[in-house]
Each structure stands twice: as structure tokens, then as C-alpha cells.
Amino acid sequence: xxxxxxxxxxxxxxxxxxxxxxxxxxxxxxxxxxxxxxxxxxxxxxxxxxxxxxxxxxxxxxxxxxxxxxxxxxxxxxxxxxxxxxxxxxxxxxxxxxxxxxxxxxxxxxxxxxxxxxxxxxxxxxxxxxxxxxxxxxxxxxxxxxxxxxxxxxxxxxxxxxxxxxxxxxxxxxxxxxxxxxxxxxxxxxxxxxxxxxxxxxxxxxxxxxxxxxxxxxxxxxxxxxxxxxxxxxxxxxxxxxxxxxxxxxxxxxxxxxxxxxxxxxxxxxxxxxxxxxxxxxxxxxxxxxxxxxxxxxxxxxxxxxxxxxxxxxxxxxxxxxxxxxxxxxxxxxxxxxxxxxxxxxxxxxxxxxxxxxxxxxxxxx
Numbered sequence: 001x002x003x004x005x006x007x008x009x010x011x012x013x014x015x016x017x018x019x020x021x022x023x024x025x026x027x028x029x030x031x032x033x034x035x036x037x038x039x040x041x042x043x044x045x046x047x048x049x050x051x052x053x054x055x056x057x058x059x060x061x062x063x064x065x066x067x068x069x070x071x072x073x074x075x076x077x078x079x080x081x082x083x084x085x086x087x088x089x090x091x092x093x094x095x096x097x098x099x100x101x102x103x104x105x106x107x108x109x110x111x112x113x114x115x116x117x118x119x120x121x122x123x124x125x126x127x128x129x130x131x132x133x134x135x136x137x138x139x140x141x142x143x144x145x146x147x148x149x150x151x152x153x154x155x156x157x158x159x160x161x162x163x164x165x166x167x168x169x170x171x172x173x174x175x176x177x178x179x180x181x182x183x184x185x186x187x188x189x190x191x192x193x194x195x196x197x198x199x200x201x202x203x204x205x206x207x208x209x210x211x212x213x214x215x216x217x218x219x220x221x222x223x224x225x226x227x228x229x230x231x232x233x234x235x236x237x238x239x240x241x242x243x244x245x246x247x248x249x250x251x252x253x254x255x256x257x258x259x260x261x262x263x264x265x266x267x268x269x270x271x272x273x274x275x276x277x278x279x280x281x282x283x284x285x286x287x288x289x290x291x292x293x294x295x296x297x298x299x300x301x302x303x304x305x306x307x308x309x310x311x312x313x314x315x316x317x318x319x320x321x322x323x324x325x326x327x328x329x330x331x332x333x334x335x336x337x338x339x340x341x342x343x344x345x346x347x348x349x350x351x352x353x354x355x356x357x358x359x360x361x362x363x364x365x366x
Contacts, residue, residue: 002346002355004309007188009350011195014245018195021241033217033234036241041200043247044184047166048176050202052209055235056216059162059185062199063095063132065233066158066181069211070130072228075156076101080129082158085115086335088134090318092160095183096132104128105319105327107334111277113137113290113342117145121153130156135164135175137313138191138257138287139278143169143178156180161202163287165192166254176202186243191257191287192250194239256349257286260356264289264347267360273299274341288313289347296343299366303345306362311344 003009011018021036028034037055045053056062070076078100084092086105096103104123109116113136120131131150133141143157150157157179161167164175165184176182186198203209211228214221219230261284265275274292278284290313293299303310317339319327345359 002308004311004346006350017245025238031237034237036237037235040240040244048174048202050177051204054201054212056199057233058197059199060091061233062183062201064098067099072211076129081127083131085134086332087338092134093318114141117142130158132158134160137290138163138285140167140283166250167285168282195242198239253349254285260347261286268363288344290342290344292341313344
């Protein structure tokens with residue numbers, strides 16, 4: 001069976017370096033907010049092209065803390081509205097709700113799966129304070145259009161870059177540096193994945209960064225002195241050490257994924273399967289390779305019969321989740337179509353050439 005994602009295989013090349021870091025970590029005896037976190041924050045800020053990176057516990061916390069920091073700075077208040085794509089993973093919406101803000105859902109484009117800028121302005125009200133574009137599956141949203149809308153209406157732009165590490169519009173315009181702030185997740189399955197939960201925030205805003213460094217650590221800059229109501233959401237020192245190792249290889253991982261995606265797009269020819277839309281630029285890092293088909297379960301069963309594991313990202317749209325039952329009457333036909341038809345097929349550097357060819361052959365015969 002070709003696994004959808006074999007993390008053991010993906011992390012095997014780093015095992016020796018991980019073990020050395022683990023030994024150094026144990027010998028050092030500094031377990032929280034030590035030199036590895038500082039080094040990763042510096043390295044990842046430089047990689048994204050931002051002034052600051054603030055390491056936090058996970059990707060959800062990254063979004064919540066951005067909103068809470070803006071509220072502390074008086075740029076948002078409880079009940080303000082945030083524009084969010086209707087088809088995102090629920091974490092994007094939870095980030096808004098957990099900050100006591102109101103998510104306003106906007107339909108995506110069917111071809112890119114990303115929020116449709118043409119639908120945003122109709123949803124803006126006097127209570128709208130920010131747009132939260134989600135670079136879904138690793139492909140950048142239409143940031144020039146989104147930033148133009150935000151500027152016109154004096155809104156903040158907060159990227160959910162949890163799946164888009166290294167995606168770029170140009171050499172100097174990477175995910176994490178395309179708005180006012182951005183939230184990242186380093187969940188193990190990401191293109192840049194830790195060996196546990198981990199996250200970060202990037203920004204060029206001095207004032208925002210100052211608040212975030214404090215708010216993630218109980219609202220304290222000096223031990224036992226609490227300037228604001230904070231939380232405990234700190235990037236783990238050991239996970240930062242692992243991420244420092246893997247960050248050096250992120251561009252190579254992304255390039256492999258793009259080369260594999262090019263093969264899939266050029267060699268898979270099946271009228272029953274709609275392939276993802278991509279302009280062949282570096283704006284996509286293919287965290288996931290997502291196809292659409294009217295017969296998803298049939299395709300998934302067929303792949304399994306032929307030794308290929310696949311995944312559904314995501315089977316239930318947020319407005320149909322039991323946790324958000326007050327939205328059940330809402331209608332988002334494009335979102336619902338996407339959630340009913342998408343299927344993710346294996347794509348990562350752990351795959352052998354023979355496995356890639358098998359995936360292509362099997363999909364062409366469906």
C-alpha cells in the first residue's frame with residue numbers, strides 16, 4: 001500500500017541530526033524559550049522576509065493571539081467581523097471565534113479552492129476589521145486583489161499560512177509577508193513539520209510583535225510582572241531545535257512537490273477527474289494535491305483496491321459542522337460542492353519513482 005503520508009520515512013533523513021540536537025538539549029538543561037527558539041524565530045523571519053517571528057504552541061493559537069494582540073492595541077474589539085473563506089479548515093474559524101470576534105463567510109473560487117476576492121466587498125460592513133485569506137492546500141490567495149480591497153476599506157490582512165510554508169509571489173514576497181501578520185502551523189504533516197504541535201506568527205509590525213512576545217508568555221516580558229492578560233502558548237524548545245534542522249531543507253521539499261505536481265498535471269488525463277488549477281509558478285507548494293470528482297467514494301475505493309491510500313480534506317464544510325449548528329441554514333453552494341467532491345492523493349518527497357508512476361497509471365484507468 002502506498003501510504004498517503006509516511007512521517008517516519010519523511011523524517012528518517014534527519015534522525016541523526018535530531019538525536020544530536022536531543023542530546024544537546026538534555027545537556028543544556030534549558031527547556032523553555034531558550035536559544036533554539038530564538039534561533040528559529042530569527043531563521044524563520046529571515047526565510048519569510050519579515051522583521052519578526054514569534055514562536056507559539058500551534059497554528060490555532062497563532063491566529064487567536066494575533067486577534068487578541070490587535071484587540072489589546074485597540075484595533076479590534078469584541079463583536080467585530082472578520083472575513084473568512086467558507087471552505088477553510090475549521091481552525092481558521094475557531095481562531096476568530098475564540099477571540100470573541102465574528103467570522104463572516106465568503107465563497108471560494110471553484111478552480112483554486114481559495115477565497116474569491118470578487119465576493120469579499122459585498123460582505124464588508126462597518127464592523128469589518130480584517131480579511132483572513134487562507135492559502136489552502138499550499139496555494140497563495142490572490143493577495144494583490146485582497147490587499148487592494150483591504151486598503152480601500154482600511155482593513156487588516158491576516159494570512160492563515162498554516163499550509164503554505166515557502167509559497168511565494170516573487171523572490172521577496174513569501175507567505176507570511178503578504179499582509180499585516182500571518183499564522184503558521186508546524187503540525188507534523190506540514191511541508192515544514194515538527195515532531196509534535198508547534199506554530200508561529202510573522203509580522204513587520206513593531207507594536208504588534210511587542211504585544212505578541214508578551215501575550216504568549218502569560219502577558220509578561222519580565223518574570224512575575226504581568227502587563228496584560230496573556231496565555232501560555234510558547235514554541236517548545238525541542239520542537240524549535242527540530243525545525244531549525246528541517247527549515248534548511250524546506251525549499252528542496254517544496255521543489256520536489258512542485259515537480260511531482262507537474263507530472264500529475266501533465267500525465268493524468270481522465271475526464272472523470274478534475275485536476276487542481278495552477279499556473280506553474282512558485283505560488284503553490286502542494287501541501288496537498290487535491291482533485292475533484294463526482295464519484296469521490298468510488299474513486300477512493302478504487303485507489304485503495306489498487307494499493308493507494310487517499311484522504312478527504314475536508315468532508316464537512318464548517319457551516320455544516322455540529323459545533324456551528326447556528327450556521328446550519330446558511331447556503332454556500334460552491335463550498336458545498338468542493339467539500340462533496342475533493343480527494344487528496346499522495347504527494348511528498350517520501351514517494352519512490354515507481355510509486356509516483358503507479359499513482360498516475362491507476363488514476364488514468366479510473
